[in-house]
Amino acid sequence: MGNKKGNQSIKTNDTLVDKYKNLFTEFEKQGQDITGAFEQFGGKDAFLQHIQDIEDDLASDKAEIFKQAYTDGDIRRCVKSVINMARDDWFLYKRGLKKVLYSEGNLFKNPLNYGFNADDYDKTRQILILSISNIDRMSKNKGSGVSKEMANSSCKELVQLMFLYECLYNNRVENEKRLNESAFLELSLPQIFQSFLVFFQSQNNLVREEMAKRWHSQEYITGFESQVASENSSINPDLHVSFGDSFEQLIEDMDALFRYVFHLKGNDAISMDDTKDGFKTPYESPDYSMLDALSMLDVLLSRMEMGFRYSGWYIGTSKDPDGKEGYCFWPSDEKAFKIHIAAGLRNKHNFMIEAANESLKASVSRKSKDTGLNYDGVEHLPGGFYSEYLTASDRLNTKDIEAFHFGAEEYKILKSYAEPVIASTKKRNKPYYFTVQFNDICVEEYLDAYVFLYTLSKVVYCAVIRSGVQEDLALPVSLEYLYREYASVSRLKNDKAKRLIDFYVFDNSVSRNKRLGDLFTNPLVSVGTGMILLSEGLINQVNLDRNIEVFLDRNNVNLAPIGKELENSLIAKLQSVESLRINTNKIEFMAYDGRNVEFDFIALIDDYLIILEMKSLLQPYDDVELYRRRKPILEGVDQVNRRVKIVKKDWKKIKELANIKLPEEAYEEEHIIKIVCTDVYDFTGLEFDGVIVTDDATIIKYFTNPYVHGILDKQEKGVKFLKKKVLWGESGKPSAEELIRYLHNSDTMDYYLECIEPEWKGIPVFEDYKPMVFQDMVVKEDPLKKIAEKYGM
Numbered sequence: 001m002g003n004k005k006g007n008q009s010i011k012t013n014d015t016l017v018d019k020y021k022n023l024f025t026e027f028e029k030q031g032q033d034i035t036g037a038f039e040q041f042g043g044k045d046a047f048l049q050h051i052q053d054i055e056d057d058l059a060s061d062k063a064e065i066f067k068q069a070y071t072d073g074d075i076r077r078c079v080k081s082v083i084n085m086a087r088d089d090w091f092l093y094k095r096g097l098k099k100v101l102y103s104e105g106n107l108f109k110n111p112l113n114y115g116f117n118a119d120d121y122d123k124t125r126q127i128l129i130l131s132i133s134n135i136d137r138m139s140k141n142k143g144s145g146v147s148k149e150m151a152n153s154s155c156k157e158l159v160q161l162m163f164l165y166e167c168l169y170n171n172r173v174e175n176e177k178r179l180n181e182s183a184f185l186e187l188s189l190p191q192i193f194q195s196f197l198v199f200f201q202s203q204n205n206l207v208r209e210e211m212a213k214r215w216h217s218q219e220y221i222t223g224f225e226s227q228v229a230s231e232n233s234s235i236n237p238d239l240h241v242s243f244g245d246s247f248e249q250l251i252e253d254m255d256a257l258f259r260y261v262f263h264l265k266g267n268d269a270i271s272m273d274d275t276k277d278g279f280k281t282p283y284e285s286p287d288y289s290m291l292d293a294l295s296m297l298d299v300l301l302s303r304m305e306m307g308f309r310y311s312g313w314y315i316g317t318s319k320d321p322d323g324k325e326g327y328c329f330w331p332s333d334e335k336a337f338k339i340h341i342a343a344g345l346r347n348k349h350n351f352m353i354e355a356a357n358e359s360l361k362a363s364v365s366r367k368s369k370d371t372g373l374n375y376d377g378v379e380h381l382p383g384g385f386y387s388e389y390l391t392a393s394d395r396l397n398t399k400d401i402e403a404f405h406f407g408a409e410e411y412k413i414l415k416s417y418a419e420p421v422i423a424s425t426k427k428r429n430k431p432y433y434f435t436v437q438f439n440d441i442c443v444e445e446y447l448d449a450y451v452f453l454y455t456l457s458k459v460v461y462c463a464v465i466r467s468g469v470q471e472d473l474a475l476p477v478s479l480e481y482l483y484r485e486y487a488s489v490s491r492l493k494n495d496k497a498k499r500l501i502d503f504y505v506f507d508n509s510v511s512r513n514k515r516l517g518d519l520f521t522n523p524l525v526s527v528g529t530g531m532i533l534l535s536e537g538l539i540n541q542v543n544l545d546r547n548i549e550v551f552l553d554r555n556n557v558n559l560a561p562i563g564k565e566l567e568n569s570l571i572a573k574l575q576s577v578e579s580l581r582i583n584t585n586k587i588e589f590m591a592y593d594g595r596n597v598e599f600d601f602i603a604l605i606d607d608y609l610i611i612l613e614m615k616s617l618l619q620p621y622d623d624v625e626l627y628r629r630r631k632p633i634l635e636g637v638d639q640v641n642r643r644v645k646i647v648k649k650d651w652k653k654i655k656e657l658a659n660i661k662l663p664e665e666a667y668e669e670e671h672i673i674k675i676v677c678t679d680v681y682d683f684t685g686l687e688f689d690g691v692i693v694t695d696d697a698t699i700i701k702y703f704t705n706p707y708v709h710g711i712l713d714k715q716e717k718g719v720k721f722l723k724k725k726v727l728w729g730e731s732g733k734p735s736a737e738e739l740i741r742y743l744h745n746s747d748t749m750d751y752y753l754e755c756i757e758p759e760w761k762g763i764p765v766f767e768d769y770k771p772m773v774f775q776d777m778v779v780k781e782d783p784l785k786k787i788a789e790k791y792g793m
Contacts, residue, residue, distance in 0.1 A: 015055060049076075056080060062088065063100075066107050075126050082131040083138070086154040087145060097157040103309045108161060111169035112305050121169050128162045163315045164308055167327040167770045168301055174769050175301070179260070179294050184287040189265040190476070190527035195288060196254050197474035197525065197535045203250060204537035207243050222784040223352035227345060229759075229778040240759075242779060249296065251541070255519040256302070257295040262511035268528075293764065300763050303623075304329045304774060310627035311337070318773075326771030334758065336686060340626060341777045342752035343681035347545070347619075349783070354424030388413055393462035398472045401460065402481045411455070411489045418451045425544045430616070430679070432562045433548055438555050441499065445492075446551050449500035452486045453524070453539050461536035474525075474533040479505070482524075482532075503551060505532060516554050521547045549618045562616040566679055567600050570614065570696050577703045579733045580605050585659040592649035599643060601677075604660060608736040609647070609667040612675040613640050619680050626682060633683055636676035637691040644672055673740060675699070684749055692740075698748045702727065703734050708747050708787060724791045751787040755779055 056065050056077070062084045069077035086097050095104070102108045108124060109116045132155050138144035139151030179185065184192065207226070215221050226247075229240040307313035312332040319325050331337040392414065396404040406414070425447065426434065433443050464472040479501065487497035507526035510516045519525070523538035552559065575582055581604040588598040601612035613636040620626040647654065651666035674691040678684075683693040706727035726747060728734060757780045763772040 015052075052077070053080060057084060063105055063107055070107075070123070070127075073123070075123065075130065078127045079130045079134060082127065082158075083135060083146075086131075086135065086150070090150040090154070097154050098160060098312075102161060102164075103312075110305065110309075111165050112172050112301060116169065121165060124165055125162070128158050128165070132158050132162075160308075160315055163317060163327055164305075167315065167772060168305055171297070171301060171765065171769050171772070174766065175294055175297055178290070178766070182287065182291050182294070184285070184291045185261070185264065189261055189268060190531075190533075192261055193258060193525050193527055194471060194474045194476075194533055195285075196257065196292075197533050197538065198471055199288070199292075200250055200254065201473040201535055201537045202470075204247070204540075207247060211243065222782050223349065223356075224345065224779070224782045224784060227348065227779050228782050229780060240778065245778075247541070249299070251519050251538075252299045253292065253295040256299045257291065258506065258519065258525065259511040260295075260298075262508045266508040266511070297763065297765065300772075300774075304763075304772070306623040307331070307774075310623040320771060324771060326773060328760075328773050328775075330775035336683075338753055338756050338777055339685055339749065340620070340682045341756050341779070342749055343684070345752045345755075345779065345783060346681050346748065350428060351424065351545075354427050355420055358420035358423040386414075386417055388417075389458045390462050392459045393466065396459055396463040398460070398463050398467050398469065398475060401475065401477055404459075405485065406455075406489050408489075414455045414459070415451055418454050421544070422447055422451060425548075429545060429548055430562055430565065432559070432565050433552065436552070436557050438557055439499075440496065443548055443551070445496075445500055446503060446548070447544065448490060449486060449497075449504065450542065450544065450547070452489060453482075453501075453504060456482075456485070457534060457536040457539040460534055474535050476527065476531050477534045479524075479530050479532055517550050521550050546619060546621060553618065559616070559618075562679075563614055566616045566677075566696060567614045570677065570700070571601065573700050574603075574703055577734065579735070580703060581660045583658045583660045585657055587654060587657045589650070589653050589657065591646045593642075593646075597643065597646055599654070602654075602658065604662075605673075605734065605739065606736040608671050608673050610673045610675065611640055611643050611647070612677050613643075615676060615678045617678050617680045620682050629680065629682070633676055633678065633693060634688060637688045637693075640674045640676060640691045641689060644669055644674060647672065673736065673743075675743065681749070685744060685746065687744070692743045694743050694746070695748075698746045699743075701748055702739060702742050702746070708751075708791060726791065751790060752783050754790075755781040755783045755786050 056062070059065055062081050066078055066081035066085070069075075069081060082101065085100050089095055089097055089100050093100075099105065100107075109120055111121070135146060135151050135154050135158075138146040139148050184195075187195075211226055214225055218225075226244040227242050229242045229245070231241050231243065231246070304313070304315075307329060308315060313329055314332055316328045316330075317325055318328050388410070392406070392410060436442065460475055460477075461473075464475065482501050483494060483498040486492070486501055487494045490497060492500075501524075504522055505524045505526055506517070506519055506522035510518075510522055516522075519538065520541070520543065523535065523542055524532040525535070525538075526532050571582055571584060574580055575584070583599075583602045586598070587602065588596065591597040599611070600614045601610070603610040603612075615632050615636045617629045617632065618625070620629045647666050648669075651662075655662045676688075676691055676693045677699060678693065678695050681695050681697075684695045684698055686693045706725050707723040708726050727738070727742070729738065756777050758775050759778045760773055761776050763774065765771060
C-alpha cells in the first residue's frame with residue numbers, strides 16, 4: 001500500500017525537476033520563503049533549469065527529451081538536446097547528425113508535409129540557428145567537450161538542414177498557394193482526371209510514332225533508343241532529355257496531382273455527366289498548363305527531399321547569373337547514383353532480350369502481321385496493334401462499350417499477342433513468386449487479369465481512333481462491366497474476377513497509401529460511382545516485374561524462402577566450374593563468440609577462400625526503396641566480416657564440416673574474397689567495409705561466360721548478337737585475381753556506366769520561389785553501340 005505519511009504529492013516516477021517543483025509548492029503552502037536559498041543560482045527558476053539540464057545530459061533517450069521539448073515549445077531545451085545528441089553521435093555512434101535528427105530519427109518534421117506549418121518552420125529555424133551558434137561557441141571553450149572537429153562536422157550538417165527547410169518549405173507554400181488558386185481545380189474530379197489522361201495518351205501516341213520512324217530508319221534496333229537523352233528540353237534548350245524519362249516524368253506528375261485531387265475532392269458527390277460537361281482540351285487551356293507545371297514542381301520537390309533524407313544528398317547555395325541566390329542539390333555518392341541508373345538500363349535490356357526471343361517464337365506460328373497501314377478509315381496506328389484488334393473494334397461503339405463482348409475464339413487469338421510479354425516476365429522473375437498463393441489468388445491469375453485489360457485497351461483504342469473523339473482517349477468504363485467481361489473470358493467466378501481487376505484500380509484508398517501502388521502499377525483511374533477511365537497508354541506502360549513485387553508486398557506474402565532458393569540456385573549453376581571448388585555441406589555451429597553461425601557459401605579459387613552471403617531483395621525504384629534494400633545488404637556485410645573472424649578462430653570446426661579439402665592453416669584476410677550477393681543490380685560494384693556487393697547474374701557470368709555481346713543484328717535476321725571474348729586471359733579459365741578486379745568493374749555494368757554522365761538541371765520555378773538546381777544522371781550514349789565501339793565489333 002506504501003507509506004501514507006510525508007509529502008504525498010511527490011510520485012516515484014516524477015523527474016527530479018518535478019520533485020523539486022512539488023517540494024517548493026509544499027514550502028510555499030506552509031508560508032516559507034525559500035527565494036534567498038537560490039540567489040547563487042540566479043533564482044529558483046534558474047536552479048530548476050540547471051537541474052533539468054543535468055537530468056537531460058544523463059538521460060539515455062535524448063530523442064524523447066527533444067520530442068517533449070518540441071511539443072512544449074521549449075526552444076532552449078530543444079537546442080540543448082541537439083547538442084547532447086551531436087556529442088553522443090560524435091563520440092559513440094558515428095551515424096552523422098543529419099541521420100540522427102532527420103533521416104532516421106525523424107525528430108525534425110518533413111517540410112513538405114501538409115501538417116508542417118509556419119509555426120513549425122519558425123520553431124525549427126530557431127532551433128537550428130541557436131544550435132549552430134551554441135556549438136560554435138562551445139568549440140572555443142576547452143572544457144565544453146565540443147572539439148573544433150566535432151563543431152565543424154555538426155555545424156555543416158545543421159546548415160544543410162537549414163538550407164533544406166528554407167528551400168523546400170518556402171517553395172511548397174508558394175506552390176500550394178498557386179494550386180489553391182488554380183481555375184482548373186474548380187472542375188470536377190472526373191473532368192480533371194480525364195483531361196490529364198487525354199493529354200498523356202496524346203503524348204504517348206506522338207512518342208510511339210517518333211520511335212517507329214527512328215526504328216525504320218536504322219539498320220538495327222538496340223532497345224535503348226527511348227532512353228538516350230537526345231531531345232532538347234522544352235524548359236531549357238541547353239539540356240537534353242530522353243523520351244523515356246519525359247514519359248515517366250509525366251506519369252509521376254499525374255500521380256502526385258491525382259493524389260492531391262483525391263485529397264480535395266475524394267468525398268464529393270460525382271456524376272459521370274461531369275466527364276463530358278465542360279471537358280477542357282489540354283492543348284488549349286492555360287489553366288491546364290499551369291496545373292501541369294505545379295504538379296511537376298511538386299514531384300521534383302519531393303524527389304529532392306527523398307534524395308536528402310534517404311540517399312544522403314547534399315544541399316548548398318549558389319548565385320545565378322543575375323546574382324539571385326538559389327539552392328543546389330547533388331548526390332553524396334555519385335558512383336552509387338550512377339549504378340542505380342545503370343541497373344535500370346540493365347533491367348530494360350534483359351526485358352528487351354527476353355521479350356524479343358518470346359516474340360520470335362510466337363511469330364513462327366502466327367499468320368497475322370503487326371500493322372501500321374490504313375484500315376477502314378483508321379489513318380494510322382503505332383506498332384503493336386495487330387489486324388485482329390482492328391477487326392474486333394468494328395463491333396465496339398465507344399458510346400456504348402458495355403454492348404461489346406469478346407467471342408471465345410476471338411479472345412484466345414487476341415490474348416496470344418500478350419503471351420510473349422507474360423512468358424518473358426516469368427523467365428525474369430523469381431520462381432518462388434509463382435508458387436505462393438493467398439486468399440485463393442496467385443501471381444499467374446494476377447497477370448492473366450492484366451492480359452485482359454491490355455487486350456481490351458487495344459481494341460478500345462482502335463475504336464477511339466476510328467471515332468475521332470478526343471476525350472474518348474480516356475474512356476469512362478464501368479467497373480461492373482470489366483468484372484463481368486473478365487469473368488466471362490477467364491471462366492472465373494464473379495467475386496474472384498472482381499478482386500483481380502480491383503488490384504489494378506487507382507482510387508482514393510490507393511492515393512492515401514503508396515504501399516498499395518501508384519499510377520505505374522494501377523492504371524485504371526477511378527472517377528467515383530463505380531467508373532474508371534481506361535487509358536491504353538497507361539495500361540501499356542505497366543512494368544509487370546514491379547507490379548508483381550508490389551502485388552506480393554501489399555498482400556504481406558512471406559518472401560523469406562527466396563533467400564534459400566537463391567543460394568541453392570547459385571551453387572547449382574557454379575558447381576560444374578572446374579576452377580571453383582564449392583562446399584555443398586551444411587556448415588553451422590556455435591562460434592567462438594557464443595553465437596550460432598551458418599555459412600551460406602564458401603568456395604576455393606586458386607589460393608583464395610571465397611565467403612559469400614546471399615541476400616534476396618525486392619527491386620528498388622526510388623530513394624526510399626534503395627534505402628530499405630540497403631539495410632539488409634549492410635547486415636550481410638556485417639555477417640561476412642564476422643565470418644572472416646570465425647575463420648581465424650574456428651577454422652578446425654569449418655574443416656570438419658566442409659566437404660571440400662581445406663588447408664591446415666586458416667586463410668589470412670588478404671586471401672579471403674568477401675562478397676555479398678543479391679538478386680538485384682542496384683548495388684553491384686559497391687564496396688562496404690571491405691566487402692564487395694554483386695548480383696547473382698554477374699558472378700555466374702564471370703565463371704561461365706567470358707564473352708560480351710554486341711549489337712542486335714538486322715531486324716529481318718531476327719534476334720542475334722555478336723560476341724567477343726574479354727575474360728579469363730591466356731589461361732582460358734577463371735582466376736582469383738581477375739575475379740576481384742571483375743567484381744569491382746564487371747562487364748555486366750561497365751558499359752552502362754560509361755554511357756551515363758552527370759548533368760546539372762534547373763528546376764522550373766516562378767518568380768516568388770527559391771531558385772533550385774540539381775545534379776541528374778543522363779544517358780548520353782546507347783550502351784549497345786558503346787560496347788560495340790569499345791570492343792571493336
